[in-house]
Amino acid sequence: MGTLAKLEAGRTVLVIDNGENKNLTLGLRNLKGVTLMPTREVNPYHLLGHKTVFLSEAAARKFSEALAK
Numbered sequence: 001m002g003t004l005a006k007l008e009a010g011r012t013v014l015v016i017d018n019g020e021n022k023n024l025t026l027g028l029r030n031l032k033g034v035t036l037m038p039t040r041e042v043n044p045y046h047l048l049g050h051k052t053v054f055l056s057e058a059a060a061r062k063f064s065e066a067l068a069k
Contacts, residue, residue, distance in 0.1 A: 011033050011051060012033050012034075012035070012049070012050040012052070013034045013035070013051070013053075013054065014035050014037065014042075014046060014047065014049075014050035014052070014054070015028060015034060015035070015054045015056075016039055016042055016053065016054070016055050016056065016059045017036065017037075017038065017039070017056040017058065017059050018038060018039050018056065018058045018059055019038035019039075020058070021056070024036065024056075035050065039059045039062045039063065
């Protein structure tokens with residue numbers, strides 16, 4: 001059983017990262033139902049269109065900074 005099944009992530013997963021992690025990009029690019037997006041491109045449509053959303057620590061900090069302004 002795959003890692004996503006163990007996490008009960010469902011059919012669609014959005015992974016948000018600042019785009020600085022090449023290994024993450026390479027690791028996720030062929031996984032069915034998984035979308036990797038850089039922080040700067042995410043909007044509410046993307047968040048609502050996926051069953052599960054994972055944020056990297058760097059992406060969470062970037063969102064926090066943007067919301068604090």
